[in-house]
Every structure is written in structure tokens, then in C-alpha cells.
Amino acid sequence: MAPPKKNVANDTAQGNGAHAPPPLTRDQELKALRDMLLIRRFEEKAGQLYGMGAIGGFCHLYIGQEAVVVGILGAAKEGDQIVTGYRDHGHMLACGMDAKGVMAELTGRSGGYSRGKGGSMHMFSVEKRFYGGHGIVGAQVPIGTGLAFANKYRGNDHVSLTFFGDGAANQGQVYESFNMAELWRLPVIYVIENNQYAMGTAIARASAQTNLSKRGVSFNIPGEQVDGMDVRAVRAAAIKAMEWCRAGNGPYILEMMTYRYRGHSMSDPAKYRAKEEVNKMRQEHDPIEQVRHRMLEGGMTEDDLKEIDKEIRVTVNEAAEFAQSSPEPDPSELWTDVLATTDHTAVGA
Numbered sequence: 001m002a003p004p005k006k007n008v009a010n011d012t013a014q015g016n017g018a019h020a021p022p023p024l025t026r027d028q029e030l031k032a033l034r035d036m037l038l039i040r041r042f043e044e045k046a047g048q049l050y051g052m053g054a055i056g057g058f059c060h061l062y063i064g065q066e067a068v069v070v071g072i073l074g075a076a077k078e079g080d081q082i083v084t085g086y087r088d089h090g091h092m093l094a095c096g097m098d099a100k101g102v103m104a105e106l107t108g109r110s111g112g113y114s115r116g117k118g119g120s121m122h123m124f125s126v127e128k129r130f131y132g133g134h135g136i137v138g139a140q141v142p143i144g145t146g147l148a149f150a151n152k153y154r155g156n157d158h159v160s161l162t163f164f165g166d167g168a169a170n171q172g173q174v175y176e177s178f179n180m181a182e183l184w185r186l187p188v189i190y191v192i193e194n195n196q197y198a199m200g201t202a203i204a205r206a207s208a209q210t211n212l213s214k215r216g217v218s219f220n221i222p223g224e225q226v227d228g229m230d231v232r233a234v235r236a237a238a239i240k241a242m243e244w245c246r247a248g249n250g251p252y253i254l255e256m257m258t259y260r261y262r263g264h265s266m267s268d269p270a271k272y273r274a275k276e277e278v279n280k281m282r283q284e285h286d287p288i289e290q291v292r293h294r295m296l297e298g299g300m301t302e303d304d305l306k307e308i309d310k311e312i313r314v315t316v317n318e319a320a321e322f323a324q325s326s327p328e329p330d331p332s333e334l335w336t337d338v339l340a341t342t343d344h345t346a347v348g349a
Helices: 026-051 066-073 089-094 099-106 140-154 172-183 231-246 275-285 287-297 302-325 331-335
Strands: 081-083 160-165 188-194 223-227 252-257
Touching: 026 066, 026 089, 026 099, 026 231, 026 287, 026 302, 066 089, 066 160, 066 188, 066 231, 066 287, 081 140, 089 099, 099 302, 140 160, 140 172, 140 188, 172 188, 188 231, 223 231, 231 252, 231 287, 287 302
Parallel strands: 081 160, 160 188, 188 252, 223 252
Antiparallel strands: none
16 A cells, blocks of 8 residues: 655645735725634634533534635625535525524524524525535535526526535535536536545545646536635635636636634544644634734724624624523424425335
């Protein structure tokens, strides 16, 4: 057996960023800061509630990856759809879902988006066009491709934003989706959130081709690597990809070079990584700190930034209080949202 390849959790997470990304306006920077801070503080609180036993089952935190979904949705238009995997709380908040409803669902309460029956992995919002949160690795990719098919069929200019990780990038259903998406020129952006580790396995130990932006080459799908820790770079790449899709050119792949600070899930101690590696990413490439630094250079004061953080913490604390005070689902909920039929004829009989 060949020796394992060197861990390529790269020092900069900057993809191919040879050029500085275009700047954001002050309002865009401020919104990005608020959105990323909301995700960060929400996930920190979710981690606390999990430790207290208020959240059961699985819980996958998005801390460190906030710039990806915030940058992508910063370029989206009304009508664009979002679908992702189980590390999904940040996506829900970024698309405008209420923090109280999300947290209540995490705690299995009736005030949650799935009335307490879905938990972390099964939340949806038709209103916000958020189609999950899926627990099966890579299963959201065919769904996102199907959403794009619906857009093409209806003749609108909506784009399906289909998020998945570097681990899911090795799933066969992903390539079936790539093939159909290019064959039918479907308006879908495949956003690969490459946080360097599939559960506890470094990408170099699991992927022969570690440049995941090239995974669509055999299907003629264009792709590019992006600094997923810089919300400006993410937004600029998303604008380019969305223009490609809306022009009828078919799918596009964006590999976001990002990093999660916590383990794969709350039950993962993440001992497969050196503390120095995590600290280096936090200190040199944190997506929130980058925006804070630019805003301070632009004239905002530390007190201004502290006030924003204080407001966000109030929102998150209110969400936690709502979640813990919301009642558990009534037993009658077992019989709702269940597809039933009186036709017992076997298929093909």
C-alpha cells in the first residue's frame, strides 16, 4: 500500500486567489458581519445547549465556515433555492429563517420549523426556499439538481444553490447529478465546502484528485477554487457563477476552501488535527475578524462593533430561551406530515 499523502489542509485556504477580491460597500460589509456573527453566536449557543443535554442526537456546527453561505447568499436573488447537508444551521439563518424556530427544532420542541420532529438534520422552509438539511451524505445533490430541473422546466431564471462537503464529493450520486445537469444545461451551482476533513479523514487520504473544482471536467462543467474564508471572494465568485447559470449555460462548480474550527460533530474530539493548525486558521484567516478589521480601518470604532455583537447575543439568547420554554410536540404529531394511501396494489403487479 502506498504511504498516505501529505495533509493538504492548506495554510491560507485561499484557493487560487491570485488577485484581491473586489471590495464590498460599507452596507454590504455590515450585513456580512451581522450575518456571520449571528451564525457564530448561534452555533456557540447550540454547542452549549448540546453540552447541557438540551439538544440530543447529532449536532454539526458551522463555526469557521460562515463566509461561504453568507457570501453565496449575498449574491442570490429572490426565488433562488438552497439545499445542503447536515451542517445546516448557518444556511438556515443566512437565508432568513428565524433563529427561534431553528433553535426550537434543535431542541425537539413544537415551536421548531419541523414542529420538533426533525431536529438538526431535517428542517425546511418553503417560504425561504430552503429545502434541507439532509442526513445522508451527498443525498442533497440530486435534490438540488432536481430543483434546477424544475427551474428549467418552468422557464424562470432561478438558480439552485446546492451545498455539499469534500467528503460528499466522492459519492457516486454526485457524478450522476453532474452528468444530468450538464446534459440538460440545468441552472445549478454546486458549492463544495471543502473544510479539509471528511469526518476525521484529511482530504489527501481520501481523494485522488484533491482539487475538487476539477471534478466536473469530464462533464464539461466549469469550476474554480475560491478563498472560502473571505466573504468578498465568495460573493464575487458567486456573482460570476450565477450569471453563467442564468444565461442558460448550465451548471457551475465552486470549491470553497474553508475550515471548521470544531470537530465533525459535537461528539468528535477532533484529535486528528494539531491545535497549532486550528489556531493558525483562527488567528490568520477568521472570516469575521477579516471583516471587523476592514470596518475598523473604514472608521467604525471598537465600541460600535461591540454593540453589534451585543445585539446579536441578545437575539441568540432569546432564541435559546424560546427553544427551552417551547413545549414538546403533542403525541398527535406522530400522525401528521405522513404520506398515506389506501391503494395497497403492489407496483408492477
